[in-house]
Amino acid sequence: MKTFGSLRNILFFIVGAAIVLIVCAWVGSLLAGGMRPRPVANTGVSVDLSDRALIQRGSYVAALGDCAACHTKQGGRPFAGGLPLATPIGKVYSTNITPDKNSGIGNYSLDDFARAVRTGVRRDGGTLYPAMPYPSYVQISDNDLTALYAYFMHGVAPADEPNRKTDIAWPLSLRWPLTYWRLLFAPGAKQAASTQVQASTTSSASSLERGRYLVEGLGHCGSCHTPRGVALQEIALTDSDGPAYLSGGIVDNYVANNLRADDLSGLGRWKKEDIVRFLREGRNTDTAAFGGMRDVVQHSTQYMTDADLDAIATYLMSLHPTSSNAQYKYVATSATALQKADLTARGSIDYLNSCAACHLSSGKGYSLTFPGLAGNPVVNSENPDSLINIVLNGSDEVTTVATPTRFTMPAFGDRLSDAQVADVVTFIRSSWGNSAPAVDEKEVVRLRSQTQVTVAKDHQ
Numbered sequence: 001m002k003t004f005g006s007l008r009n010i011l012f013f014i015v016g017a018a019i020v021l022i023v024c025a026w027v028g029s030l031l032a033g034g035m036r037p038r039p040v041a042n043t044g045v046s047v048d049l050s051d052r053a054l055i056q057r058g059s060y061v062a063a064l065g066d067c068a069a070c071h072t073k074q075g076g077r078p079f080a081g082g083l084p085l086a087t088p089i090g091k092v093y094s095t096n097i098t099p100d101k102n103s104g105i106g107n108y109s110l111d112d113f114a115r116a117v118r119t120g121v122r123r124d125g126g127t128l129y130p131a132m133p134y135p136s137y138v139q140i141s142d143n144d145l146t147a148l149y150a151y152f153m154h155g156v157a158p159a160d161e162p163n164r165k166t167d168i169a170w171p172l173s174l175r176w177p178l179t180y181w182r183l184l185f186a187p188g189a190k191q192a193a194s195t196q197v198q199a200s201t202t203s204s205a206s207s208l209e210r211g212r213y214l215v216e217g218l219g220h221c222g223s224c225h226t227p228r229g230v231a232l233q234e235i236a237l238t239d240s241d242g243p244a245y246l247s248g249g250i251v252d253n254y255v256a257n258n259l260r261a262d263d264l265s266g267l268g269r270w271k272k273e274d275i276v277r278f279l280r281e282g283r284n285t286d287t288a289a290f291g292g293m294r295d296v297v298q299h300s301t302q303y304m305t306d307a308d309l310d311a312i313a314t315y316l317m318s319l320h321p322t323s324s325n326a327q328y329k330y331v332a333t334s335a336t337a338l339q340k341a342d343l344t345a346r347g348s349i350d351y352l353n354s355c356a357a358c359h360l361s362s363g364k365g366y367s368l369t370f371p372g373l374a375g376n377p378v379v380n381s382e383n384p385d386s387l388i389n390i391v392l393n394g395s396d397e398v399t400t401v402a403t404p405t406r407f408t409m410p411a412f413g414d415r416l417s418d419a420q421v422a423d424v425v426t427f428i429r430s431s432w433g434n435s436a437p438a439v440d441e442k443e444v445v446r447l448r449s450q451t452q453v454t455v456a457k458d459h460q
Contacts, residue, residue, distance in 0.1 A: 058151025
């Protein structure tokens with residue numbers, strides 16, 4: 001489930017400012033050529049949509065786009081929708097995109113399909129909620145879009161499962177303002193030059209452009225890893241929009257981490273093979289996937305070709321850091337203190353009792369089993385939500401074809417008080433050379449409430 005941060009306190013302000021947005025969008029639409037849906041690139045190619053090779057290609061494109069993660073609910077039929085997607089204004093439910101003619105997209109033409117995927121406009125002219133990442137999917141090439149359509153029409157079993165209505169209260173449930181949101185914040189359909197780069201291309205320049213296409217377009221990485229504005233829009237859609245792109249976002253009470261070259265909080269110390277391994281296996285020698293990234297690995301990246309994984313890594317390594325890029329250096333002071341039973345530091349006793357068995361007094365953990373905390377970008381993020389959430393709720397490592405073994409981080413929310421969680425997270429964020437702000441107990445109270453963790457009775 002996805003959410004775009006804790007913005008409830010400003011949502012009614014947004015509604016109150018709707019008139020201003022509408023006027024701006026109206027002026028923008030006049031400049032852009034009217035209120036018609038933005039143009040869709042030409043898909044009028046004569047192809048056999050039942051061709052087995054095309055359908056197979058479409059299946060791979062669906063994996064690249066991670067369609068199953070949102071459009072298949074737990075225990076549900078593939079692509080029949082119904083997965084709840086949390087937003088600050090209430091839950092929306094993913095739609096049925098099987099070829100069923102009653103509940104799915106069986107009546108969609110290729111052009112209808114292209115318009116929905118690229119511009120967020122349904123067959124009936126309504127606007128999709130931007131939980132559907134059409135601001136990124138606008139970059140999908142004609143060839144990939146045609147293959148994707150062929151797959152959904154001929155490679156997916158129809159399921160007559162009606163779409164669920166949203167749980168959004170009126171007046172925020174009104175859809176017509178989404179038309180103006182789309183005009184303001186979603187680019188018109190275009191075919192990026194990079195979309196013609198094939199996965200088999202081996203030159204470094206072409207690999208970079210292929211990676212750009214996958215990250216900025218089909219993979220829609222910015223939907224989670226880029227900060228959102230007050231209208232819940234991504235504040236940057238591509239790297240050309242500035243260093244905010246992929247600098248970190250908030251999803252379902254986790255921080256979708258900074259993917260830029262920042263040494264402390266980003267991927268600055270990762271090598272290409274570290275990125276490839278993480279995407280293929282859901283873990284590497286530094287960290288393991290958690291939260292929504294587990295679904296991405298489970299449904300998408302583990303199935304990517306070596307060439308595409310290499311291209312993504314090539315592109316991510318080309319991104320500049322967001323700021324001055326402070327450098328990480330391991331410091332053994334905390335490790336030495338723990339080994340000498342010096343527990344004077346805030347949170348050290350709780351770390352020794354609850355964390356050290358797996359993550360070690362050195363903070364380095366066990367490679368590919370229990371992630372290291374020393375120098376971990378998740379630990380050094382300005383926002384501590386991910387670390388707090390994992391301590392409270394635990395986390396299971398994702399199982400993949402390459403790594404079928406699952407290791408589990410137990411939940412400590414029922415045995416540690418809010419103060420203890422704040423203390424131990426502060427200890428982790430300030431030890432072994434980590435350099436991140438201390439955590440206040442109020443931040444733990446907020447996360448505990450939002451994730452509905454019960455405090456043990458002896459700590460209440």
